[in-house]
Amino acid sequence: MTVTALAADTFDPASVVTHDPVVRVEAICKHYGSTEALRNIDLQFERGKLTTLLGPSGCGKTTLLKIIAGLVPATSGQIVVNGRAVTGPGPERAFVFQDFALMPWATVLRNVGFGLELKGMAAAERNRIARRYIEEVGLQGFEDKYPHELSGGMRQRVGIARAFAVNADVLLLDEPFSAVDEQNRRKFQEDLLRLVEMERKTFIFVTHSIEEAVYVSDRIVLLSPRPGRVSNIIDPRIDRTANPDDIRRDPGYLDVVEEIWQGLRHYAE
Structure with missing residues (x-):
C-alpha cells in the first residue's frame, strides 16, 4: 500500500491531472448571505473511482455535494457533467441522502x-x-x-x-452509513466497494470518518475549515484484493489514517 499526499501549504488543484473526468468542478464559490461556505473549488472526478470529501464540520462537504447534484445553486463557478454545465438535478446524477428520504x-x-x-x-x-x-x-x-x-x-x-x-453516471452519497451501528457500517463499506467495482460509475462520497474515508476511497479530498477550500488530496492506493480485516490492520492503511488525523486534529471541536 502506498500513499500520495500533496502538502496543504503548497497545494495547487490544477496540479492534479484526472484522466477522462466525468465531473468537473470549476471555481465553485458559495455564499449564504454574509457567510462564505466554499471558496474557489476546482476538482475533477473520473469514472470507476470513489472520491471522498473529508474535512472538519462546517467545511462545506455536503454543500459541495448538493451543488454537484444540482440541488443547491453555486454563487459562482460551474459544474460540468459529461461535458454539459449543470443547471439543476438531472438523470445522470443520483443522490443518496443521509436520512434515507424514502416514501x-x-x-x-x-x-x-x-x-x-x-x-x-x-x-x-x-x-x-x-x-x-x-x-x-x-x-x-x-x-x-x-x-x-x-x-x-x-x-x-x-x-x-x-x-x-x-x-446514473454519477452517484452522490451524503454520509450514507452514519446512522447505522459499527458492525453494519463495516459491512456496508465492503458492499459499497463491491458495487463500485461492479458498476464502474463515478462515486462522490461524504463522511466524517477518517477510517471510513481511507478504507473506501480511491482518492480523498481534504477541505479546509469554512470557507471550504481544497487543502490536500491523498491517494491511499489500497490493495483491494486483500482480506478486509487485513486492510484495516495494514501499517500503510493506519499510516494514512494517522496522517489525515494529524492534519485535521487542530480543527476538532
Missing part, C-alpha cells in the same frame, strides 16, 4: 423503482431492475415491506438500491 407509503420495490417510474418505464421492466438491485444490496425477500417495517440499516440499503436502479 413511507410505498413498498421497498416501489421505492427502489420510483426513479424509473418517473421516467415512464413500464412496470414489468422497472420491477425487474428494482429486484436486481434489491438483491444486490441484500434485501431479497423484503420487496413487499414498508419503510417502517425495516431497520435503519435496511432503509439505507433501499436508498442505495434506488440510486443504482436509475443507472
